Amino acid sequence: MSYEVEQKYRVTGFRRVVQRLVKRGVNLGDPVEQVDTYYAHPSRDFGETDEAFRLRRIGTTTCMTYKGPRIDANTKTRKEIEIPLAPGSEYHRQCSAMLKALGFRLVAEVRKMRRVASWTDQGFSIEVAIDDVREVGKFVEIETSADARRLTAAKDRIAKVAEQLGLTQSERTSYLELLLRSRQRQK
DSSP, X not given: OEEEEXXXXXXXXXXXXXXXXXXXXXXXXXXXXXXXXXXXXXXXOXXXXXXXXXXXXXXXXXXXXXXXXXXXXXXXXXXXXXXXXXXXXXXXXXXXXXXXHTTOEEEEEEEEEEEEEEEEETTEEEEEEEEEETXXXXXXXXXXXXXXXXXXXXXXXHHHHHHHTTOOXXXXXXXXXXXXXXXXXXX
8 A cells, every 4th residue: 555645834935945955966847737625425424534526627637536534643654545537628527426426525725836847866756845725825745656565664764854844833723724714714
């Protein structure tokens, strides 16, 4: 079984992180808009079970993602199952309609502009995402994946990359939770 090992950091700006990535010789991709549409299960509360289910749209590309409960108190390490859908916005609409027909309820859409840098570091595929999340703020996520026997090493590698990038303000709360809290405060 593969786990997504991720840590997110709140930042006030991206300049220093970008400079440190460039200094490492890592290329940062162009900004892309990601729209994550989160759904509530018809018979269980994902908030209580610490799970998430979403459709992610990047242009006309869509994938369906299930995220299991976090397995530790420090990182956002969790089982992740991601299934790409056929390309085209029609498949996104059809999948959304099917979920609604099955009783899933739309919770919220999280919109962000994301730039990604990727490289291999000590046997791990590292991805650093620079996210400007609408209504929520600016963040840097560091992510890799690992099987159960390499989880500790993956967490250590994520922590080392964060240190090298000067990231200190860890945020374990999901973008969805942060968005819902922000909207609640605005009421």
